[in-house]
Amino acid sequence: MIASLGTHGGFIVASYALGFVVVAGLVLRAIVEHRVQTKRLAALEERGMRRRSEPGR
């Protein structure tokens, strides 16, 4: 496949591979961070902590 991209195929593949790694990294980071913060928030709420602005308080 790289050969079909001409003499500089390696540069093209490296560019797209890096693009994939950066995009996948950003998406994964956002998903993992959301899970971590949601768990922390749930743990605090389980201990009875509620924000003043929260309804029902």
Place this chain on the structure above:
Amino acid sequence: MLRYANPANFLAVARIGIPITGFVSGVLFAVGLWMVFTVAPADYQQGETVKIMYVHVPAAWLGMASYSLMALSAVGTLVWRHPLADVSAKALAPLGAAFTFLCLVTGSLWGKPMWGTWWVWDARLTSVLVLFLMYCGIMALWNAFEDPARAGRAVAIMTLVGFINIPIVKFSVDWWNTLHQPASVARLDGPTIHPSMLWPLLIMAGAFTALLLTLHMMGMRNEILRRRVRTLGLMAAQVGEAAE
């Protein structure tokens, strides 16, 4: 817009918006990559190496767009004390840094076979490197403060001062003699790229933009949760102290 200034309202909007923009981004990436590797022709001078453009150029646009959005958020923080403005700015900084990094490295990978060098200190390349370093400085400043509100104001001032670099990046190829080529898409007299290359480029740019919107909403949602965790953590610490 102001209706959604409330973080709770924003979270409701993000719950719907994230899957929609994520789906749009995925579809545009599929179409764009298909066009790049099957429809778009090789350049008469650069050959297939021109395919790097379809990653490099959208990454460059998003690097600058993220900073411009951060500057708008900074105005929101300093002038209106908008409750979501610094949340928005904080979520954008790592995204802008990542896209600027991608732009720099793919530019280097494009430059080596075409110019014969990985890097030159010309005005365009140097100003984009400065943009990347500014993102790094802004992320460091966010982490230097314990209180996110104080950090938000300091970062907003730094962001607005650094905004001077955005027109320098954009017009560097017109103001100075650079090895980097002049603008060929965003020009007053219209694009100079053939439509067979312009369309895949615009679709890839659309895919990257939808991705930025998705990641921005995800980042803002995470920052709102992080601040809630911080507030409740402080309350829990106070309750613990009072009980002792």
